[in-house]
Amino acid sequence: MLLGDLTTPALVVDPGTLQHNLTAMAEALPGERLRPHVKAHKCTSLALRQREAGHRSFTCATIRECEGMAAAGLGEDLLLANEVLDARRLGALVEAGARITLAVDSEETIAAATSGGVREVLIDVNVGLPRCGCAPPDAGRLADLARARGLAVRGVMGYEGHVVGLEETAERIAGCTASMEILLAAHEQVGGSLVSAGGTGTYAINTWASEIQAGTYVLMDTAYERLGLPFRQAVFVVATVISSTDGYAVADCGLKALGMDHGNPSIAGSEVWFCSDEHVTFAPAAPLGSRVFVLPAHLDPTLALHERLHLVEGLADVLSAGAPAKDAEVLDTWPIDLRGW
């Protein structure tokens, strides 16, 4: 199949850039120093490539992601970095042989872990992002409680999500330092070997965590692009120009193909005016029937909107040549198989 044969909109990935990102991260954070977050791509075929790059432990955001990873043979060490109040589906995975570690931040989530059949937990600590995570002084008490209930406590988790996207490196370092001071203090009270934290924006800065939960690095988006990291844009939504005037053009890629919480997507050499359900309007005009490559502003919710992604040979060359190159070959198609809940 050729690029020009794909029904648009379609997610396309450049295999060379993907490999560059995998290699760059594996060199910086080899093996279990990285616990790749699968929420970014929701694709077990891509997770398999991360394992081939040396990472055997993974981070998940939903029970469905844990189930899909275990079913794909990637359940060696899965962290559900999120709270649940019904852990029975996780207990079933443990029963079937997967290793599942669950984040807990309250008596209730500890009780859910126990009654659901989960055996290992991390104490999730609030390090500054007002989301999940216990108050730092409470971490030790919760760890004691978890152990008293028969759970193994593997350590702490604390996501500096309010810091990872800061564009100024100095601010990112300062924020990360402050968050990790909180997390290390909690770790002293909790014990265990794991200090799990971080993301693509702090993977090189966060030297305190024992493992980094980065996800976006592998495919990238325009939000993280601004940070000047060594990872490159590997994924695009390819769209077809379906209408064009003197001043602007419209392609068939809109709100149902793009995560929009970070704002409009980008098109190289063009100005994006706005998106509708199935359209992006941009200037200047472009030839009817030509293909445009739309860069998502936020990777994770974009991939959650697509059933599959396509690896396209030499896509980076197509893009740098500025040519549509409809005859570039589709090498492989991977289902985005961890969607839903």
Next chain:
Amino acid sequence: MLLGDLTTPALVVDPGTLQHNLTAMAEALPGERLRPHVKAHKCTSLALRQREAGHRSFTCATIRECEGMAAAGLGEDLLLANEVLDARRLGALVEAGARITLAVDSEETIAAATSGGVREVLIDVNVGLPRCGCAPPDAGRLADLARARGLAVRGVMGYEGHVVGLEETAERIAGCTASMEILLAAHEQVGGSLVSAGGTGTYAINTWASEIQAGTYVLMDTAYERLGLPFRQAVFVVATVISSTDGYAVADCGLKALGMDHGNPSIAGSEVWFCSDEHVTFAPAAPLGSRVFVLPAHLDPTLALHERLHLVEGLADVLSAGAPAKDAEVLDTWPIDLRGW
């Protein structure tokens, strides 16, 4: 199954409110005066309810929506209100007995209709929204061209999408009037019986169009809620509170369960702070394990993120009582079966 048994996040619909919306619209725009837009819900079970309310013609935004509607026996009169440059899948639907009318706005889209096997078209006219649609003076020429190529031209289409969301009724009336003057002038040049336009925001104002393409009215969202229309909020994303502190709570519904292009969702009686991939943080705090009902800011991309919706008996009563009422009964579950492309 009970409301409390649903895996969260989940889309839930109040059947009484749905029926109210169906009835209110069918009274205002009976039969073929409304051509319901299925892009809003992407659900053939819901389209069937719209047909039971008297509407036998439907609007689609994608080829996939046309295919799914035809497969569900709802292909009596489908308008693809969008341009395509490859109409072969539509031609196959025509061949199989569906009635398909395709929007065209250029020589190239007319050629695509012809070569793809589509037999009927509307001339799509730009009435002020910089998206698809030909320049108004060009409509007659394109209609002549289409007829010369053997296509039946059923009339014109012109979507006043820049007007439908204006909160001031007077502005909405003025904008709609101006747009429809353009469309009616083009219709004089084009001929045919159809003048297809409008949306939920102009369904009562647009008295010029022969048919209105409203979609959101049937389930509603907070953006259209502000216009003071007679339609009520029928759909919510139900989420579980998974973390809670003195000052705020976190529920398991985020960017992958909500269309975010219109901004944050709402929770009655609460202030939404922000959404993450799988979380919404809001204040004040709420009991762990309780259910919250999240109102999407934009219906269409929200539904595109879910595999199914659930009809929950007496959901409106649950909401007005402010109680979680986990024992409300799930009456039916409808697949959102028109997703993808």
